[in-house]
Amino acid sequence: MISDEKGAPPETQEYASPPCFMHELSPDFQAVQQDSWPDVTRWRKAERTRLIDERLLVGAEERTAKSERIATALDEAIGKVSGRLVSVYWPFRGEPDLRNWAVRVIMRGGRIALPVVIQKAWPLEFRVWSPGDPLERGVWNILVPSHGPAVQPDVVIAPVVGFDEANYRLGYGGGFFDRTLAAMPKRPLVIGVGYTGSRIRTIYPQPHDIPMDVIVTDE
């Protein structure tokens, strides 16, 4: 597990900061690094394909074992779940399977939510789910709870395609988690989960990328 090194409890940190007007005072001021976005986009696309293909080579048994190790490390990262709302995900494309862990969270007095894609280029919504609640296929055929109001999780678990040394997450390229976190009124504890093999040196973070508080892996 890579822990947060920023010091302050993640749930009390804020995203919002005032816009930077330095460029108006000094015309040659460059607020962000100069990796060009088209280059980064192309690189990310290739990197996603490589990492997903590699992940799909992991056999079912090994995936189960790795998922259980991630579940144990998640308990350590989150601590008490009683009374908290934790967003997990319905796994696809070889993602760690945390569904058994989610059921254990409910048995320990927590609640589970799942993300719902409302439309492309739009923040995700979260809906509460318990075993037995009906699921339906949403956008990209992902199973999502059929009914229920949108809720605000206390803890958001985001599966990673890749992650880097600064806790930045590479996802499937929809920008969903970044948009969702940027729009949330109160910052949740944000945990990226993935396999050790998904570690990369950098994702070339861009201004819209929001780092995870913690990345939890199987090692």
Ligand SMILES: Nc1nc2c(c(=O)[nH]1)N(C=O)[C@@H](CNc1ccc(C(=O)N[C@@H](CCC(=O)O)C(=O)O)cc1)CN2
């Ligand atoms: N299990 C799970 N559920 C999740 C996520 C996740 O990462 N894992 N999400 C986390 O965000 C959201 C779904 N995000 C997704 C983003 C892109 C694609 C996808 O297949 N995209 C196409 C390209 C589409 C395009 O570029 O227009 C593709 O890869 O072929 C799928 C899911 C919500 N639910």
Ligand SMILES: Nc1ncnc2c1ncn2[C@@H]1O[C@H](COP(=O)(O)OP(=O)(O)OP(=O)(O)O)[C@@H](O)[C@H]1O
């Ligand atoms: N807060 C935001 N507001 C507007 N656009 C955003 C925001 N966050 C991300 N985007 C856009 O979403 C697109 C995809 O971003 P990125 O490559 O970071 O996706 P990702 O984090 O890998 O995907 P996902 O979160 O869906 O798994 C980019 O074009 C980016 O500019």
